[in-house]
Amino acid sequence: MGQKIKVIVVDDSALMRSLLKEVIDTAPDMECVAAAPDPLIAREKIRELNPDVITLDVEMPKMDGLDFLARLMRLKPTPVLMISSLTEKGSEVALRALELGAVDIIAKPKLNIAQGIQDYAEEIREKIRMAAKAKVSALSQPHMAVNYTADAVLPKTVRPLMKSEKLIIVGASTGGTEALKEFLVPMPPDAPGILIAQHMPEMFTKSFANRLDTLCRITVKEAEHGERILPGHAYIAPGHSHLLLGISGANYVCELSQAPPVNRHRPSVDVLFRSAANVAGRNSIGVILTGMGKDGAVGMLEMREAGAHNFAQDEASCVVFGMPKEAIAVGGVNEIVSLKDMAQKVLSWLASNGGRALRI
Incomplete structure (x- = not known):
């Protein structure tokens, strides 16, 4: 032998x-x-x-x-x-x-x-x-040897608020496919627009969005550059690009960027959260779900500093309590919530803070 x-x-x-x-x-x-x-x-x-x-x-x-x-x-x-x-x-x-x-x-x-x-x-x-x-x-x-931050994609520059429309901004990684389903399925058709960065290879994001679309009352789709963000819609970052919240005239829009990966990821949750802090400030609600690593922690803190109200999934319901733990540790989180209660908690907060009364 x-x-x-x-x-x-x-x-x-x-x-x-x-x-x-x-x-x-x-x-x-x-x-x-x-x-x-x-x-x-x-x-x-x-x-x-x-x-x-x-x-x-x-x-x-x-x-x-x-x-x-x-x-x-x-x-x-x-x-x-x-x-x-x-x-x-x-x-x-x-x-x-x-x-x-x-x-x-x-x-x-x-x-x-x-x-x-x-x-x-x-x-x-x-x-x-x-x-x-x-x-x-x-x-x-x-780029694998360089650990870029969100600065590589966009500067931290909070703009004056131009709208009162609320948005829900979500980040997830390991275990996120099932967590996002549990979060999105209860959302009512008149829910605020939802932007999502989920760590996932590019060949899977479109089919993942399509699958969620068949299960949800809201429309779920892969985000396209320049498209207007509408209530009752969720936009998932394509696996090849960062997703950013932008504004065009009187409308919130999706922006896609091929800038280098941030925290080893493109799409990066930090990038999406920073764009929400810059553009929507207190009109945004941040949600960080199960995931490995720390992508999203700094961005969620920036959202909170800009006036956003933020939710993190609790350890007991996470597949990996990495990203939520890091966001909590840096002070970016207002409420820690079980996954099964997350959708209701977000909608209840919206209803009591200037949003319309939305019911699951």
Whole structure:
């Protein structure tokens, strides 16, 4: 037999590290040469041992798995198999991982992890073998090395308010596809215009908007540059562009920008929130939903400073309590609300603060 496939397991769970090591070491053609609880330790092990394949979790201390994957693929391209509870097929985390260069993905079992991993053992081994044969190359995007802020897209310049019309401005990431559905489905046909930045690859945003449109009483569509923002409509940022709130004459309009990614994302929630702070100020209502990272935190604070009233999804109902947590930490949030109550809370606040009485 030839040389064994060298595998490094990266997972913050000691149980998962042990289970995956056992799965790997019981195969005659592969060996777990190291197991690391976080990306910083993994980085040293990778330098030392030069593995053929890395298995990688997403939620970890010190640096999340997607950040680590992006850096790894830029600096030392290595076949990576994502194994995480967040990488179910079709999820935005799975799509982002593949976009960043992961060879394949496996979802962790949700119940009875030990038995579940054993059930998946042969699939894991087969995917490691496949990954070991994969040809991976460095990420080509030069912007990946630069962490731009919203300043790269538009300056922070609050304008005098020209309208009294209310708008709802929403940001979401990991888990956001289902959270947005729960938030939008109850919205009445006369709800204020809604602008949404959801981290999602560009090939999925249009079909996602179309799917929501079939479920909602409001109209949901992918935003187009220059189109007027109407009540009873929600506009989702296309995956290739930042979405900004603009004003043309007496009308609010959607603006799209191909400026560099902000916080690694285009569309960026920070960019959308800053544009709302600039243009709508106290006439905007900010909503930040489940998501990994901190995109949207600074922008939400800017909205609040401009007079907006802001809501964050609570930890218990989040898939990942990252973006809402960061927005709360910087002081950008007025109310922390469960997802199931979010639509009603937003509409109730509107009704009691100069908006029309809207009912779910």
